[in-house]
Amino acid sequence: MYRYDEFDERLVRERVAQFASQVARRIDGSLTDAEFLPLRLKNGLYLQLHSYMLRIAVPYGTLHARQLRQLARIADEYDRGYGHFTTRTNLQFNWSKLKDVPTVLGLLADVEMHCIQTSGNCIRNVTADHFAGVAHDEIEDPRPIAELIRQWSTLHPEFEWLGRKFKIAVSGATHDRAVVKSHDLGVRIVRDPASGETGYEILVGGGLGRTPFAAKVLREFLPREDLLAYLEAVLRVYNLEGRRDNKFKARLKILVHELGIEALRALVEEEFAHIDKARVNADPQEQARIAAYFAPPAYEDLPEVSRKLEDAQIRDPELARFVEHNLFRHKKRGYTAVTISLKPIGGTPGDITSEQMRAVADLAEKYSFDELRVTHAQNLVLPNVKLDDVAEVYEALKAHDLATANIGRITDIISCPGLDYCSLATARSIPIAQVLSHHFADPEKQKQIGEVSIKISGCINACGHHHVGNIGILGLEKKGVESYQITVGGDPSENYALGELLGPGVPAEYVPEAVDKVVSVYLAERQQGETFIETYRRIGLAPFKAAFKEIADVAA
Amino acid sequence: MLLLDREGAKADLWTRVETLDISADKVIVPSALLQDALAARRPGQQIGVAIDNTERAAALEPYFGALALVVIAFPTGYNGRGFSIARQLRERGFSGLLRASGPLVSDQFPHALACGFDEIELPDASAERQPVEQWLAAAARISLNYQRGYNYGAVANILEQRRAARRAGAANV
Numbered sequence: 001m002y003r004y005d006e007f008d009e010r011l012v013r014e015r016v017a018q019f020a021s022q023v024a025r026r027i028d029g030s031l032t033d034a035e036f037l038p039l040r041l042k043n044g045l046y047l048q049l050h051s052y053m054l055r056i057a058v059p060y061g062t063l064h065a066r067q068l069r070q071l072a073r074i075a076d077e078y079d080r081g082y083g084h085f086t087t088r089t090n091l092q093f094n095w096s097k098l099k100d101v102p103t104v105l106g107l108l109a110d111v112e113m114h115c116i117q118t119s120g121n122c123i124r125n126v127t128a129d130h131f132a133g134v135a136h137d138e139i140e141d142p143r144p145i146a147e148l149i150r151q152w153s154t155l156h157p158e159f160e161w162l163g164r165k166f167k168i169a170v171s172g173a174t175h176d177r178a179v180v181k182s183h184d185l186g187v188r189i190v191r192d193p194a195s196g197e198t199g200y201e202i203l204v205g206g207g208l209g210r211t212p213f214a215a216k217v218l219r220e221f222l223p224r225e226d227l228l229a230y231l232e233a234v235l236r237v238y239n240l241e242g243r244r245d246n247k248f249k250a251r252l253k254i255l256v257h258e259l260g261i262e263a264l265r266a267l268v269e270e271e272f273a274h275i276d277k278a279r280v281n282a283d284p285q286e287q288a289r290i291a292a293y294f295a296p297p298a299y300e301d302l303p304e305v306s307r308k309l310e311d312a313q314i315r316d317p318e319l320a321r322f323v324e325h326n327l328f329r330h331k332k333r334g335y336t337a338v339t340i341s342l343k344p345i346g347g348t349p350g351d352i353t354s355e356q357m358r359a360v361a362d363l364a365e366k367y368s369f370d371e372l373r374v375t376h377a378q379n380l381v382l383p384n385v386k387l388d389d390v391a392e393v394y395e396a397l398k399a400h401d402l403a404t405a406n407i408g409r410i411t412d413i414i415s416c417p418g419l420d421y422c423s424l425a426t427a428r429s430i431p432i433a434q435v436l437s438h439h440f441a442d443p444e445k446q447k448q449i450g451e452v453s454i455k456i457s458g459c460i461n462a463c464g465h466h467h468v469g470n471i472g473i474l475g476l477e478k479k480g481v482e483s484y485q486i487t488v489g490g491d492p493s494e495n496y497a498l499g500e501l502l503g504p505g506v507p508a509e510y511v512p513e514a515v516d517k518v519v520s521v522y523l524a525e526r527q528q529g530e531t532f533i534e535t536y537r538r539i540g541l542a543p544f545k546a547a548f549k550e551i552a553d554v555a556a
Numbered sequence: 557m558l559l560l561d562r563e564g565a566k567a568d569l570w571t572r573v574e575t576l577d578i579s580a581d582k583v584i585v586p587s588a589l590l591q592d593a594l595a596a597r598r599p600g601q602q603i604g605v606a607i608d609n610t611e612r613a614a615a616l617e618p619y620f621g622a623l624a625l626v627v628i629a630f631p632t633g634y635n636g637r638g639f640s641i642a643r644q645l646r647e648r649g650f651s652g653l654l655r656a657s658g659p660l661v662s663d664q665f666p667h668a669l670a671c672g673f674d675e676i677e678l679p680d681a682s683a684e685r686q687p688v689e690q691w692l693a694a695a696a697r698i699s700l701n702y703q704r705g706y707n708y709g710a711v712a713n714i715l716e717q718r719r720a721a722r723r724a725g726a727a728n729v
């Protein structure tokens with residue numbers, strides 16, 4: 001994992017002092033409320049329905065134990081004893097007090113963390129594949145360039161005042177686990193077939209929200225050394241040409257849509273040609289310096305199969321279920337990546353208590369070379385566990401209500417905070433997630449349904465990624481009552497697709513039945529080995545629509 | 557209006573005109589009049605141009621040698637287009653004075669300086685709340701940056717520092 005050097009550390013400390021000064025200048029009237037607002041947002045401080053909310057960056061979803069322990073301490077001393085992991089792998093505290101924020105920022109800086117650019121119209125926290133560095137299907141570990149981009153985008157003087165937020169994701173594997181195509185800019189590490197060299201495919205203009213678009217390829221192959229100069233060109237063109245007349249049309253996706261990808265490419269390439277690359281790019285030695293922090297840990301040579309784990313599974317069917325659902329194939333023989341579900345039946349997706357944080361931190365230290373990941377699906381990962389240790393890890397997780405065996409299953413629901421917290425919400429989303437989770441709680445039923453994703457947003461902004469849920473649920477308000485629109489067929493992976501609407505919105509109490517109908521169509525129609533999304537692609541929307549109509553007619 | 561640069565407040569020696577009445581020694585004209593103003597320029601007279609942030613650096617490129625000042629308008633503080641225009645002007649070789657004009661906040665002073673601005677022209681309503689000392693303090697508050705090619709004043713570039721440390725390390729072996 002990356003560790004700060006003296007410069008990284010000093011910059012973060014100075015940023016804390018800068019924020020304290022901004023608060024002081026708001027209080028003494030030097031800054032108006034309108035002037036202070038973007039400054040506080042750039043430091044991750046939102047005003048929600050009941051309180052301030054502080055969003056802490058977890059760059060490319062990577063954490064170590066000491067950091068998670070510090071988050072637990074902040075949760076206990078300055079919040080209400082829990083935090084919430086988001087779809088952008090950040091951590092939110094929902095009950096922050098403005099007067100505490102500078103102290104909390106100082107505590108974060110003590111463990112090399114910050115809230116820089118977790119909100120506001122600037123380049124946001126960069127996200128990555130949560131199995132980066134350990135995935136069996138990886139071309140190259142994307143974390144070194146994610147860290148390079150983190151540094152480059154931090155307090156970028158030219159790009160702190162963009163027309164709208166700008167989100168970047170990186171992936172180094174053939175399978176896309178980072179939802180690259182829903183980002184303003186995606187970087188995919190690819191291998192040039194001719195030279196065998198790795199470089200970058202650059203995609204732009206993805207986004208969810210009220211006008212969802214899939215990102216398009218801007219550059220098929222960018223040589224590694226030119227990454228920063230090219231990013232600078234893209235951001236400059238966006239800053240200059242992106243719309244400023246309407247907040248809802250200010251994202252890069254709208255510019256791509258209105259100009260067309262070819263015209264945008266011409267502008268970017270022209271700007272890129274003007275940039276003095278030697279003046280802007282990082283030295284190869286700097287890239288190597290960062291990459292060295294991500295060298296593989298001291299793995300042992302282990303057999304492919306763990307007899308110990310096989311035997312334990314025979315004794316404990318629940319462990320067997322956990323192994324089946326929550327383990328991911330590791331690059332290194334004898335190791336596995338264990339996903340810790342933050343989706344207990346009936347819980348709030350992504351929530352974690354301070355006591356659970358400490359337990360997970362202990363496990364990371366003891367069993368995973370001190371490493372942790374946050375996933376965009378609002379779960380945690382122990383990326384480096386020996387197969388021999390899985391049963392022990394499982395027992396420890398169980399003791400803290402963290403052993404739910406449902407990764408990728410129907411109860412592994414993504415949900416935004418919705419009307420329980422968010423001032424923009426048009427409907428509740430957490431209670432819908434909780435009801436569905438109870439509804440599909442039976443492990444046998446979940447196993448039978450197999451791999452499927454439900455994603456819920458409490459308004460059109462789509463923080464819960466509902467557009468790319470296999471089953472997407474969007475909470476709206478219709479004549480003073482909450483109404484839920486359901487889509488099917490969304491896919492966040494390399495087979496990216498936006499879900500299609502089943503019909504009119506239904507009241508909250510009909511949502512479980514409606515989802516039941518959708519699932520029944522799949523169960524009735526599926527062929528040998530087909531997942532939900534595969535069946536959907538084969539049979540199309542019509543059968544799902546027909547089944548849904550029965551519910552919609554009753555609800556209407 | 558308050559005019560300030562890295563040293564503090566300064567007198568504005570420039571006269572803004574909207575017509576070709578360019579009798580003053582230092583005049584700022586709108587971009588539509590730039591060509592005519594340069595043609596009518598007296599020996600020793602300095603011409604500047606004021607542009608909106610919808611105008612582009614490339615349009616000024618033919619005049620770089622003759623232009624002494626470019627003023628870029630910031631319609632609001634949070635519209636940051638002017639930063640990219642400034643950066644482009646510098647990158648394409650403009651070496652005259654660069655002025656940002658509009659209701660910026662002092663926390664944006666380092667951004668403006670890093671992108672190549674020399675001075676800020678601030679409306680009175682902003683200047684009354686944010687005195688010059690706050691601007692000078694803001695410029696010095698963050699002493700480092702990660703972006704190569706955006707150096708100004710005493711701000712140290714982190715990548716350059718690391719490179720220097722590598723060289724020194726290599727020299728010591």
Ligand code: HEM
Nearest residue numbers: 086087088182207208209210251416417422424461462463
């Ligand atoms: C609670 C306070 C929050 C507010 C006020 C808020 C606000 C917004 C807004 C206005 C958008 C639409 C932006 C646009 O389309 O330009 C958005 C999108 C988004 N937000 Fe949030 N959000 C909040 C919480 C969250 C949380 C908790 C998550 C993660 C669970 C999240 C993740 C996202 C994502 C992934 C998008 C989609 C962005 C896209 O279009 O690419 N946000 N948010």
Ligand code: SF4
Nearest residue numbers: 416422425458459463
């Ligand atoms: S989707 Fe809407 S309700 Fe949910 S967190 Fe985002 S802004 Fe709030």
